[in-house]
Amino acid sequence: MLVYGLVAFVVVVGGLLLLLDVVPTYFARRRERQLLAIAAGEIPAPPSGRVGKSREWGFALIFLLPVLMLLAIGLVVPLVRTTLLSFKNGGSTDWVGLENYGWMVTDDGILGVLWNSLLWVVLVPLVATSVGLLYAVLVDKARFESVAKSLIFLPVAISFVGASIIWKFVYAYRSEEQDQIGLLNQIVVWLGGTPQQWLLDSPLNTLLLIAVMVWIQAGFAMVILSAAIKAIPADIVEAARLDGVTAWQMFWRVTMPSIRPALIVVVVAITVATMKIFDIVRTMTNGNYDTNVIALEMYNQAFRYQQVGQGSALAVFLFILVIPIVIFQIRNLRRQREG
């Protein structure tokens, strides 16, 4: 199948580029003929300007064609359809109005899920960004800086499933009489405590799952914030130092204001990633023991219980939560372009 895929790739991309080569030569020839005809006085000269503009449109369309088509099929149409499905019943046969949304805000199980998701969305960006920032400040200009940064950055490359298994092993439980094989329980035992079933007790288990996400995202925050810190102009730092500020003042009065844009980018990116979190919960607890989140519940409703309407309502809810972030991002983008 891989060969088919590669052949398809060569055909599609090569075909588009070929098309882009053939079309302009065709137009060029035609224009040449036209110019000759005009020179010979056979036809009147066309109004200039308009022709060139519309031809540019054509080129742009060929360049944009695959992206626009795929986005329409893969994202835009699904967006509309999912929204419609959320107003239909489980088998998508009848319209049920707002029933699915009513179910969402009254069902106790779902309320717990929403509550957990809120905990994720508040804690993960906050803790991951703080740890990343702290570490970026601490190792800045230290010896072995690049190695130290790579160590924290490494989990970014690990899949959520892989990370879940790594941490499941850390949280592993053996009864008191046996030797512990999970690091966390061993530390508890060394400190004289009794081993715990970490993933069974709510709300502690949700916090421990959140720790996994923090572990993955902190490296991402660290890299971006570290670059922002390094981009602070040296003369500002020097001036502050001459004024005799302490390290603490330097951090709050100089570093923080200077890296504000990067900080916003990091928090937004981690927030969006956290809203869609699914893999960690599914692999570690499968949403049991009160650890479920919106994205996993949506998957369960739509694909396991065949309640497409309810699943779609959850997806729409997720989308509505993200809309303010889109608007915020677009405003940032426009400001950046004007500036």
Added chain:
Amino acid sequence: MATTTPVLPGTSAEPMPKTVAGRVRRRLNTRAATVVSILIALLWTVPTFGLFISSLRPEDAIKTTGWWTFFSDPQLTLDNYNEVLFGQSASSGQLANYFVNSIVITIPSVLFPVAFAAMAAYALSWINFRGREWVYIGIFALQIVPLQMALVPLLSFFSRGVSLGGITLMPAWQLEDEQKFIQVWFAHTCFALPFAVFLLHNFVSQLPGELMEAARVDGASHAKIFRTIVLPLITPALASLTIFQFLWVWNDLLVALIFAGGGDETAPLTVRLAELAGTRGNEWQRLTSGAFVSIVVPLIVFLSLQRYFVRGLLTGSVKG
């Protein structure tokens, strides 16, 4: 130390306390900083390290003692890897198959969006047409659509085709077994595009305009400019996007779960691994070695190309 020049009493008595106190405070500061940073570094590396050590220990050892006992009683074996990759029993993992699936899924799912996004980024930055700004903002905004919203309709697009008012515009694809790879490629390509266009647009729009103009004056077509000028210049950006997309596809679970199905013909490593974690949560010898198999490829790619990856992250986010 014996040969230090004697200090005249009185000359250094005055400034000494100040500098000493200052130095002590600074040292304490840096010491606290060092301790905290080492602590964080340990917390971030020890879990992975533990997994790696465990994956190399014999089954009994993993199940009875913690991996840290390895330091007092080193026992190493490759049995776990052998079993998890090539074992014949249904419970062993048979990861070799899934590993191949992961590769088959990943390569086209990386190539397609990168190529399409590069073309779109060029059009959006250097071809003048009306509404350009709005097309770009539209694509940018689609970045935020949660994948979850697209799953049900996209799945029905594959299985039922498209019909409008009773007329079939496109027949159902009816893909089976191995052909399901096409669905996965398609889905990954769609979902990657908004971010890919955004990232590449940042690079392409910053290329010097005089270069394009000069080429236009010389009579080069858009296709020619794109191939001979733009593509070579944005190679670093293409590299970073490729790494991004590679990590995202290789590590993905949700898309694979829905579009590839769970069979060993099409499912990638992550799906199989999640399944093992669910059904054989106490078979640590398989889980640890299996997890390491799935981690090792992205880690190698990541470590060797880290520089490009970081550069890509930074142009996408930090400006000025």
